[in-house]
Amino acid sequence: MESNQAELAKAYDAQSIQKEVTQMWDAEKLWHAEPDERPREKRYSIVIPPPNVTGALHLGHAINNTLQDILIRYHRMLGDNTVWLPGTDHAGIATQTVVDKRLQAEGKPALKEYKACEAKGGNGREQFLQKVGEWKTEYEARILGQLRAMGCSCDWDRTAFTMDEPRSKAVREAFFQLFKAGLIYRGKRLVNWDPVTQTALADDEVEMEEVDGSFYYLKYPVYEQSGTGYQPVNDEHGQVAHATVATTRPETMLGDTAVAINPKDPRAASLRGKFVTLPIVDRIVPIIEDEYVVLPIAHGGDENDAKAKFSSGFLKVTPAHDPNDYILGQKYNLPMINVMAPDASISLDHGWGALEPHQKDNETLKRYIGCNRELARASVVEFFKANGLLEKIVPYRHSVGHSYRSHAPIEPYLSDQWYCKVTDPRMAGAANASLAPDQRSSPSESSMGVPPMAQQQEHERDAHDTKNDGLRFFPERHAKTFESWHNNIRDWCISRQLWWGHRIPVWSKTFAFPNDIETDAMEMVYEWAGRASIVFTPKGEWNPRNWNFEDSNFEEYDPKDWNEQIAGEFECFVCIDTDPIYMAETVIAQDLEKAGFTRDPDVLDTWFSSALWPLSTLGWPENDAKAVDYWNPTSVLATGRDIITLWVSRMVMFNQFLENRLPFQTVYINPTIQDGQGQRMSKSLGNGVDPMDIIESHGADAMRFTLASMATQTQDVKLPVDLIDPHTGETFEPKFITTPAGHVVAAPIQEHKGKKCISSYGAASGAAKPTPEMPVAKNTSSKFDLGRFFCNKLWNAGRFVLMQISGQSSVGSGQDHATAAHRPLPTAHFVDESKWSTIDRWILSRLARTVQACNEAINSYRFDNYAKAAYDFVWRDFCDWYLEASKPAMKDPNRREETARILATCMDVSLRLMHPMIPFITEKLWWALRDTNAPSGIDDRFPTFASKKPRVMTAPFPIFDDRMDTLTSGGAERVVERLQEIVGAIRNVRNDNKVDQKKRVNVTLVCESAICHHLENNREFIEGLALCTLDAVGPDAKEPANSTKTTAAGVTVFVVGVIDAGAAEKRKAELTKQIAGMRTKLSNEGYVAKAPPKVVEETRAMLAAAEAELAKL
RNA sequence: GGGCGAUUAGCUCAGUUGGCUAGAGCGCCUCGCUUACACCGAGGAUGUCGGGGGUUCAAGUCCCUCAUCGCCCACCA
Secondary structure, X not given: OHHHHHHOOOOOOHHHHHHHHHHHHHHHOOOOOOOOOOOHHHEEEEEOXXXXXXXXXXXXXXXXXXXXXXXXXXXXXXXXXXXXXXXXXXXXHOOHHHHHHHHHHOOOOOHHHHXXXXXXXXXXXXXXXXXXXHHHHHHHHHHHHHHHHHOOOOOHHHOEEOOOHXXXXXXXXXXXXXXXXXXXXXXXXXXXXXXOOOEEEOXXXXXXXXXXXXXXEEEEEEEEEEOOEEEEOEOOOOOEOEEEEEEOOHHHHHHXXXXXXXXXXXOXXXXXXXXXXXXXXXXXXXXXXXXXXXXXXXXXXOOOOHHHHHOOOEEEEOXXXXXXXXXXXXXXXXXXXXXXXXXXXEOOOOOHHHHOHHHHHOHHXXXXXXXXXXXXXXXXXXXXXXXXXXXXXXXXXXXXXXXXXXXXXXXXXXXXXXXXXXXXXXXXXXXXXXXXXXXXXXXXXXXXOOOXXXXXXXXXXXXXXXXXXXXXXXXOOHHHHHHHHHHOOOOEEOEEXXXXXXXXXXXXXXXXXXXXXXXXXXXXXXXXXXXXXXXXXXXXXXXXXXXXXXXXOHHHHOHHHHHHOOXXXXXXXXXXXXXXXXXXXHHHHHXXXXXXXXXXXXXXXXXXXXXXXXXXXXXXXXXXXXXXXXXXXXXXXXXXXXXXXHXXXXXXXXXXXXXXXXXXXXXXXXXXXXXXXXXXXXXXXXXXXXXXXXXXXXXXXXXXXHHHHHOOOOOEEEEOOEEEOOOOOOEEOOOEEEOOOXXXXXXXXXXXXXXXXXXXXXHHHOOOOOOOOOOEOEEEOHHHHHHHHHHHHHHHHHHHHHHHHOOOOOOOOOOOOOOHHHOOOXXXXXXXXXXXXXXXXXXXXXXXXXXXXXXXXXXXXXXXXXXXXXXXXXXXXXXXXXXXXXXXXXXXXXXXXXXXXXHHHHHHHHHHHHOOOOHHHHHHHXXXXXXXXXXXXXXXXXOOOOOOOOOHHHOOOOOOOHHHHOOOOHHHHHHHHHHHHHHHHHHHHHHHOOOOOOOOEEEEEEOOHHHHHHHHHOHHXXXXXXXXXXXXXXXXXXXXXXXXXXXXXXXXXXXXXXOOHHHHHHHHHHHHHHHHHHHHHHHOHHHHHHOOHHHHHHHHHHHHHHHHHHHHO
């Protein structure tokens, strides 16, 4: 008890408060929750989003963690059974380049050596995974450590990691269910291939970057069929005719299987049925006609079409190396010739050689084999040039997909991958159908429509909980992004050729028909039918015959009957049920491997496991995990805009499919924090601000408060980044430079006060090397001063209140100023309203309205309004006016008891009100308030909890209700506003005339008799706050000599002893202008006739007042 | 190319269904360390609300248009 008060004598120290309060939270585990009997509407849950893919923690995470913690703490204080599950995703350490760098830094073998080891039959993969597992621990500690430092009240007993066994089991179970339902398939498709890390990427893992390239115009000789052979075609000049194609990737011509022309092209008719010969490979390919080909301007193309300017009218078709060509290839049934190895070098070994065995003897081609893309491109161009087949090269700037992992250009690459059929109505359709009706576009606008199953689900959901009618976005406009994503969605490539991740739980083996039908392995397949989902498909294609145990007709699928469907080889894919009837998952896997089945070497896309987060963190699919049914659907997901398609969509689809309900009821999209130039914070630009640095420099509460106040409804907020001089600790604005890519970044080397330091861009880009003389400067932002100033103010106001209500004049000062008025306060149990002044009624009214504003703000996810309302009350109303007004009242024995009660009440209520936003400081002040045992609370209108609840974290959040509403007083607010204006006017006169701040001046107020008593009753307030003595107040008060006249709130104010001739003139001019404006308005017939009478009346009243004032002057 | 958003004080941003003299914080200027607070207090200056048009008695707010900037998606002929 003593210590809490003694410490309050000290200045605000965020660090020590954080430390002390954190210890309490750790010891008492107030954040822990277990399922109980509380009804559904009293359950509240959030699952924390896994951090982003680079593992860089910056304010983008801090803002949504802060906002989520506000919601969690708010609901906990409302008495909800509240849980927030912290977790980490593996993505942050999954990038191969990061892994490789790290391995080398630690003196370990490089990734390729682990791979070589594995290839030779060693346990390279296992060794590698073990190594990465160690880093994970470190990485996880960093992320969870940041959350703790921020004050996030996660349930630390329920931390989850995507790769741990409960989460892994969830992945296997989800995969199994999707597989069984036919929503997972294997396909030979064109994928986004990263040749450096040699893995496929999802569409959204591809980043577009502008690069300077060229258009190469290649001439292909035109041929026609003659008899059994082909002959060159001559043009009108007797020369060999050519079809010129324009391409940015000449090397892919090795895989061309057609040349296309638009049928509208005037040249098309004469080329119909003809062919071209591809140089180098000597392949004769057809000229096909398709409207897709852009007409060149010279042949009727659209002049406004950028492509028409470059088009030659002929399009080379390379189905294996271009997504659009792939579509054409399918349409015209063209061969797909893959000419590249996985590392994007030219190769005959990945399909090409099998299709065209003769190419192995092609001497011209030999020099291209093994070349990488860049070299092959140069060589091909060189060949065309040397043979007179290169028409021209035109420079062209265009955007090219790059891998977000390696930043290498993406190669569209034909390969076998696993896909999740998200285009199925049970997935994308269900996701759109799960939107709340008022956030959904009409069915006619949505190309997906609402599948019958989703309608069914909707019906069940309604029955389940009528309050929640579907997924809801805040701000609402984001629902549109979500919806259109699903309307245009493509199947999701879920396999990745990596090692660190969830391995695809599918075993496969090739069988030959009919010879292998009677083998032991096949007999086992029959036996496993009950514990696995099994697919038979002709080798190399996906044309499955599902064979599930539950399917009573599985006899129909007897492979013996397949002779017409499957000739030759077929493949058997087995996906094991995680909850088999009578045999463990691992035993089946072992049996499979013994029987010659091999597990798929690929791992799943990281978002596959992330998509299960709202289920897997709660213990799904374990039957005894009560938490799943209790807290899923979770209440809210707070996240960034860019995540809507990556993660939100997938969580909705998976949760809907697997559990037939939403993963969360609300998606709150927080603004994206950008740097001062409007650029996203990124590691490579070095413009990210580390929340831990801010916590160190400003405190966690200050950071949280500032972030909350930045959470407006806009989609981006700019946060100018400053640097901290490592030599002096001072903050300064960096000098900026523009990178060739057009980014504005802090110059690598910065100078402040004659000493140099390195910006984080300099360090990240490697442009400057840190030395002891030239260390790296941390990033910060002066924006966080707002929060720090506020916390400091609150702390000091708290000290003052505690001092007052505990009857001490100066806590810990050692001096004894005690007088009669300073003796300890008696404990009053009854509120004596008769002793309340107008100011008392006003502050309680303001407090009630602040509670109301905060309630509304949080419920509508307007965190900025929440912060603003709290700020305005604490600083503007309470500190600026009420605290000052309370000083004389506390010296008056007749009033001090009630005043102390009101001071304590304001503190009690506002601490509870602000705790979700600034948890540390409010907790600390609460303990001190509690220890005073001072009477607080205004009966059941502002019930007090200071003496009843030891922790503010579990005290009730103030809720505005009818009883509290009885304390709102428009009358008191109007009177105090008037008083404030008068005080302001007097201060104004004093300041304008340089009156000594300590000098008390004499003032006379002339007012209407109607308001005279208000002024008289609050004489003390005016005299105290404007440091004056009121000589006379009333309608008949005389103008004193030697005084300056001013007007405030309809009251004429004379300040004696100050002469300011200019003031009256200034005021006259102001009034004249106002009067003119209002007269114009009122002389407008339309205004008087059409504007609401109330508005007109107000204008008239104001005009009258202004005219009266002017007349007096 | 499709979608979303922004443009209000020197800077960062509020401004809810159109209606009092357009606000806040920081910064700037003047004065003041008065026992809650100098991370403070009192006061002050600063705005053609991006440009143009329209609807209306009335537009920062609604509509059209132009300009600039940003983000997401699509696109490598």
